[in-house]
Amino acid sequence: xxxxxxxxxxxxxxxxxxxxxxxxxxxxLWLITRxxxxxxxxxxxxxxxxxxxxxxxxLALPTPVALPLLSPAPxxxxxxxxxxxxxxxxEHRITALNSSANAAPSSMADASPAPTIATATPVTHDAATGxxxxxxxxxxxxxxxxxxxVIATRQWRQARAVVRASQPLDxxxxxxxxxxxxxxMGLRRCPSLRVSDAIHSPQVSGLLRPTVLLPARQNxxxxxxxxxxxxxxxxxxxxxxxxGWIPAVAQRLFFFHPLVSWAMxxxxxxxxxxxxxxxxxxxxAPPQAYGRxxxxxxxxxxxxxxxxxxxxxxxxxxxRLAMLQHEAQASSSRAPGWLLVALVAMxxxxxxxxxxxxxxxxxxxxxxxxxxxxxxxxxxxxPVAATPATPVTPVTPSTPSTPATPVTRPASKQGGLxxxxxxxxxxxxxxxxxxxxxxxxxxxxxHVDIDTENGARNGFALFADNGDTIIMNGxxxxxxxASRQRKGNESLLWLRRGEQAYVIRDNAxxxxxxxxxxxxxxxxxxxxxxxxxxxxxxxEQGGIAARQGAAAxxxxxxxxxxxxxxxxxxExxxxxxVLQSAPGTTDAQLRQLDNQMRSLxxxxxxxxxxxxxVDDDREFARQQAExxRQQAExxRxxxxxxERQRAVGAxxxxxxxxxxxxxIAKGVAQRIGQR
Numbered sequence: 001x002x003x004x005x006x007x008x009x010x011x012x013x014x015x016x017x018x019x020x021x022x023x024x025x026x027x028x029l030w031l032i033t034r035x036x037x038x039x040x041x042x043x044x045x046x047x048x049x050x051x052x053x054x055x056x057x058x059l060a061l062p063t064p065v066a067l068p069l070l071s072p073a074p075x076x077x078x079x080x081x082x083x084x085x086x087x088x089x090x091e092h093r094i095t096a097l098n099s100s101a102n103a104a105p106s107s108m109a110d111a112s113p114a115p116t117i118a119t120a121t122p123v124t125h126d127a128a129t130g131x132x133x134x135x136x137x138x139x140x141x142x143x144x145x146x147x148x149x150v151i152a153t154r155q156w157r158q159a160r161a162v163v164r165a166s167q168p169l170d171x172x173x174x175x176x177x178x179x180x181x182x183x184x185m186g187l188r189r190c191p192s193l194r195v196s197d198a199i200h201s202p203q204v205s206g207l208l209r210p211t212v213l214l215p216a217r218q219n220x221x222x223x224x225x226x227x228x229x230x231x232x233x234x235x236x237x238x239x240x241x242x243x244g245w246i247p248a249v250a251q252r253l254f255f256f257h258p259l260v261s262w263a264m265x266x267x268x269x270x271x272x273x274x275x276x277x278x279x280x281x282x283x284x285a286p287p288q289a290y291g292r293x294x295x296x297x298x299x300x301x302x303x304x305x306x307x308x309x310x311x312x313x314x315x316x317x318x319x320r321l322a323m324l325q326h327e328a329q330a331s332s333s334r335a336p337g338w339l340l341v342a343l344v345a346m347x348x349x350x351x352x353x354x355x356x357x358x359x360x361x362x363x364x365x366x367x368x369x370x371x372x373x374x375x376x377x378x379x380x381x382x383p384v385a386a387t388p389a390t391p392v393t394p395v396t397p398s399t400p401s402t403p404a405t406p407v408t409r410p411a412s413k414q415g416g417l418x419x420x421x422x423x424x425x426x427x428x429x430x431x432x433x434x435x436x437x438x439x440x441x442x443x444x445x446x447h448v449d450i451d452t453e454n455g456a457r458n459g460f461a462l463f464a465d466n467g468d469t470i471i472m473n474g475x476x477x478x479x480x481x482a483s484r485q486r487k488g489n490e491s492l493l494w495l496r497r498g499e500q501a502y503v504i505r506d507n508a509x510x511x512x513x514x515x516x517x518x519x520x521x522x523x524x525x526x527x528x529x530x531x532x533x534x535x536x537x538x539x540e541q542g543g544i545a546a547r548q549g550a551a552a553x554x555x556x557x558x559x560x561x562x563x564x565x566x567x568x569x570x571e572x573x574x575x576x577x578v579l580q581s582a583p584g585t586t587d588a589q590l591r592q593l594d595n596q597m598r599s600l601x602x603x604x605x606x607x608x609x610x611x612x613x614v615d616d617d618r619e620f621a622r623q624q625a626e627x628x629r630q631q632a633e634x635x636r637x638x639x640x641x642x643e644r645q646r647a648v649g650a651x652x653x654x655x656x657x658x659x660x661x662x663x664i665a666k667g668v669a670q671r672i673g674q675r
Contacts, residue, residue, distance in 0.1 A: 008134040015141065017353060018058025019257055025051055025348045026259045032340070041273035041323055043337035047344055048267035052247035054349045055254055064351035141256070148252040163211055166196035177226055178212070178233070184282075185237045201300040201310030204232040207241055221574065224293050227279060234275040235307045244271075244307070269316055271307075273323040280324070287324050294320060295566040314560045449517075449524065452476055460495040460660065464514040471517055485672070495660050495669065502669035509663050516655045519648045526641060534634055541627055548620055555611060562607045569600040 029047050033039060058064075169175065175193060182190040191210040203213045212232045220228060235241065247264050254260045280290050299317060300310035311317035450472045459474020461482030466489050472479050474496065482494035485503050493504035493513055504510065576593045579585045663669045 005131050005134070008131075008138045011138055011141075012134055014059050014351075015254075017064070018055060018351060019254065021058060021348075021352060022051065022055055022254070022257065022263075023259055025054055025344075026263050028348065029263070029344070032344075039340075040337055041270050041277050043341060045267060045270035045274045046341050048263055048270060049243060049247060050341070050345055050349055051260075051263050051267070052250040053345075054351075055250035055260065056246060057349060058351040059253065061351055064353045066355045067352050068355050144255055145253060148255050152248075152252060159205060162196055162198045163194070163205060163213070165198065166194040166211075166213055169193040169195050169214060173222070174225060174229070178229055181226075181230055181233050185233055187233065187236060191233070191236065199300070201297045201302070202228045202232055203302050204235050204241070204307050210236055210241065219574070220293075220296065223289075224296065227283065227285060227290060227293050228297070230279045230283060231275050232307070234278050238271075238275070238278075240271055240275075240307055269319060272311070273320055276320060276324055291321050291324055292566070292570055294324075295563060296570050298563070298567060314563055315556060317563060318559050449520070450479065452479065458495070458497055460493065460656070462494075462510070462513050462517070463490070463492040464510055466491065469514065469521070493663075495663075497660075497664075501672050502664065503672050504663055504669050506663075506668045509659070509668055512659055513656065516652055516659060520645075520652055523641065523645050523648060527645075530634060530638055530641065534631075534638075537627055537631055537634065541624075544620060544623055544627070551620075558607050558611050562604060562611075565600050565604050565607070569597055569604070572597050572600070 029051065032047070033044055171193075178193055179190045191204065191206075191212050193212050193214065195216045196213045197216045199213055199215050200217075201215060204210055205213070212229065214225075247267050251260055251264045276290065276294075279285065280287055294311070294317060297310040299312065299314055302310070302312070311320055448470045450470070452472075452475060454475060456474045456478070459478035460472075461474070461479065462469070462471040463482075463486055464471075472482065478494075478496055481496075481501060482492070485494055486492045490505070491507065491510045493510050495502050495504070572593055576590060576597070579589055579593070660669070
């Protein structure tokens with residue numbers, strides 16, 4: 001059972017620490033990519049790939065790197081020194097079964113130490129509960145991993161079924177182009193080309209025997225087919241099929257981590273963008289032409305065991321088009337990118353654990369040993385030469401009230417000192433949650449201030465202004481006792497000193513008490529106004545966030561519509577090229593296609609103008625900045641108000657204490673007995 005508990009604790013610890021470190025690494029990578037927008041997509045892809053390495057190493061490595069960031073524990077005092085300088089009082093001595101403290105008093109333990117008896121430590125209720133929780137969490141994680149394994153197996157079988165159902169490509173020109181490009185890229189062998197009806201975009205799959213699948217219903221031109229084929233071969237040249245296993249396995253193991261799923265999507269996007277940039281660079285293709293190819297491919301989901309040239313979502317497609325423009329303007333130097341990858345790999349990939357800092361042992365090493373520890377054993381039993389007339393009285397069990405003088409035990413066979421038994425530390429009792437204060441009858445007061453504290457030494461309750469003001473401090477019993485003394489809406493001041501309670505019905509004393517609490521009442525009113533303003537700002541910030549979300553949704557809809565229009569225009573352009581080269585085509589047919597393309601161009605320009613209008617978030621930024629300025633001002637006022645409340649509260653407590661003491665001295669306070 002202990003081995004199972006240790007395994008569960010170790011696995012949960014690794015999962016927790018690795019998840020926290022992954023969240024920090026994801027934040028660092030997001031900040032790097034945000035601050036360096038011209039960073040090449042290949043470098044970005046490799047940075048996000050390192051996250052998968054960090055996740056797997058966090059689970060696999062048994063000895064993580066220690067970060068001594070916590071304060072060190074206080075140095076232990078040597079046993080002999082502790083025995084010579086400290087004797088626990090009797091009320092703090094904790095004894096246990098089978099311990100030497102039960103056999104004899106501490107004085108007898110010093111004179112003749114009892115043998116040590118090893119006893120088994122029983123498992124407490126809290127430890128058993130913690131073990132059950134650890135086993136439950138580990139079981140849930142293993143069940144989730146098993147579900148992920150079943151899903152991955154089913155997806156792999158579906159992908160293999162698609163490959164088996166595909167047909168060989170019978171296009172000699174495309175076969176020749178594939179062989180030439182594979183030789184130029186340095187591939188050891190050219191992948192097989194096949195055609196499938198189950199896919200909508202060119203894809204590549206297969207680790208040992210890679211296969212490029214082409215859609216049977218995709219009518220691409222020769223130039224577009226060459227670019228699409230180059231994209232898939234670039235995946236093989238980069239080793240994406242092999243490297244993709246690390247992020248895939250990491251995502252399966254950390255299925256519960258939402259940031260990991262988001263980061264793996266970023267890795268897939270940057271991987272596709274890196275292939276796009278490499279194809280454009282190697283084939284000297286204009287980014288606009290390659291962008292039209294991406295629009296032609298549209299949105300399609302790849303095989304679960306392969307990589308596709310199409311984008312899985314319209315948002316992904318839009319980001320790839322934007323990154324294609326950035327890659328065209330980026331610098332060709334890769335040295336800074338590789339340096340950044342090396343720094344991230346060294347600083348963020350290895351698993352870390354936060355540990356205590358090493359204690360400074362120099363002071364302990366330089367401290368001289370106590371005299372009792374360095375004296376000879378025979379000197380302990382020597383008679384006292386200064387008082388020969390008075391014999392040395394040995395300590396006997398009949399005088400347990402006399403505290404025994406610390407005596408150094410003889411050295412053991414190993415040359416050390418036998419330390420005294422360490423008293424057990426009593427468990428700290430759990431602090432119960434204080435109950436809610438009881439209701440104070442049927443009241444319609446405008447100002448109510450009730451502050452309860454269990455175990456309060458004193459208490460008082462003030463009913464003033466014909467019941468319009470109620471101020472109470474003390475325990476729950478104080479509130480109930482004060483409420484019982486009040487008759488109707490009369491003004492009343494009830495107070496308690498220790499176990500003795502008093503009631504004051506003198507209007508002058510009650511008025512003075514009300515005046516003492518007037519500043520606190522005013523500060524409470526200001527606090528309420530400040531809370532209302534903070535709530536208003538929170539509502540306005542929520543409204544801005546909702547408008548930004550609506551604008552983002554409209555942007556997504558317009559981007560989707562623009563992608564559809566671009567795809568339709570590309571279809572018309574392809575049809576026009578076919579008709580123009582076909583015999584018997586009339587000018588009227590070509591003009592009809594030209595008119596349709598001009599109409600689509602107008603719609604695309606209109607959508608682009610609308611996107612500029614929606615995408616202009618300067619007004620949102622201005623409103624957000626104004627709200628942040630107001631929020632900062634409210635925080636400053638809140639801090640100042642808290643400082644005033646502390647100062648006025650201390651002054652109010654002092655004045656109220658003086659007032660109550662004066663009322664007791666003058667006899668105005670009527671004694672009503674103990675609570």
